[in-house]
Amino acid sequence: MRYTRPAALAAIVAIAPLWPVAGHASPEGDRLARCLADNTTGKERKDLARWIFVSMAAHPEIAPLSTVTPAQVEDSSRVVGRMVTVLLVDRCPAQASAAVQVGTAALEQAFSALGELAMGELISDPGVEARLGAFERYLDGKRLAELDAR
Secondary structure, rough: OOOOHHHHHHHHHHHHHHEEEEEEEEOHHHHHHHHHOOOOOHHHHHHHHHHHHHOOOOOOHHHHHHOOOOOOOOOOOHHHHHHHHHHHHHHHHHHHHHHHHHHHHHHHHHHHHHHHHHHHHHHOOOOHHHHHHHHHOOOOOHHHHHHHOO
């Protein structure tokens, strides 16, 4: 696969897991997504989720909640950079090449699916599930019950 725009690829990998790609579905993106899912380990998917977290911790609203160090940022970036290279060049070259040929939407589709898979693995942890569900005790049941009456 010949891909001469690494900055564009980095942007796709960075943000693709963060939004749904409805409307951009393509067979090439589907095939690459399946290959990425089949050829990543649980550890690699956790590395991807960690990189997303580390990246999001740079936002001014999130930074005060995080103690991410510059060394952790560098390490996470290196791990994901190597992982993406291996996935596209070594493990899924035919699917990656086909996706590149049809445009960035297919890459977005594939990495969005991989990001969802990675985040799904983290969310299934009991501690994470409990923390995600903690907001429920602040729901206003009476107001929500009004939805049934509408």
